[in-house]
Amino acid sequence: MTPHIDTDRLLFPKLGIVYNLANPYLWTIFRILLGVWLIPHGFPKLFGDDAIPASKNFVNFGWDYPIVWAYFIGCLEFFGGIFLILGLGTRLVALMVAVQMFVISFAVLYPTWGWGKKGMEFALLWGLLCLILVIKGGGKYSADRFLPKEL
Numbered sequence: 001m002t003p004h005i006d007t008d009r010l011l012f013p014k015l016g017i018v019y020n021l022a023n024p025y026l027w028t029i030f031r032i033l034l035g036v037w038l039i040p041h042g043f044p045k046l047f048g049d050d051a052i053p054a055s056k057n058f059v060n061f062g063w064d065y066p067i068v069w070a071y072f073i074g075c076l077e078f079f080g081g082i083f084l085i086l087g088l089g090t091r092l093v094a095l096m097v098a099v100q101m102f103v104i105s106f107a108v109l110y111p112t113w114g115w116g117k118k119g120m121e122f123a124l125l126w127g128l129l130c131l132i133l134v135i136k137g138g139g140k141y142s143a144d145r146f147l148p149k150e151l
Contacts, residue, residue: 027139028087034129035084038097045070057108063099073100084133087142089150095135101127 007016058066109120
């Protein structure tokens with residue numbers, strides 16, 4: 001059940017109408033925003049020329065088949081974003097993206113902190129937001145609700 005906002009506690013009580021109308025949809029909006037954010041990061045890796053630069057991180061890690069890993073990340077970001085928008089496999093996709101963001105934060109960008117310095121704070125934030133999505137799930141308005149089981 002969605003909590004009801006007590007308009008008596010609001011500085012502008014009329015806003016309570018807006019808050020109460022929007023409240024049931026906020027989790028869906030949150031999930032969709034995460035998905036929309038991911039898609040343009042994966043698209044150039046799959047359909048443009050960003051896979052080669054992305055593969056350099058995997059070369060630096062010493063991993064075999066760095067270009068395959070770059071395309072895997074492109075698929076995760078592009079198709080995973082679509083899945084998050086639909087709310088399909090939400091917890092699994094969010095978990096995979098969270099792991100990706102923590103690797104980016106601590107293996108690629110650490111210890112730099114700061115937006116203008118290509119710091120880790122943005123990737124770390126997105127990793128934490130995805131962890132929230134792992135815990136919460138897709139929500140009431142997701143395709144996951146039609147599956148017999150979910151992660």
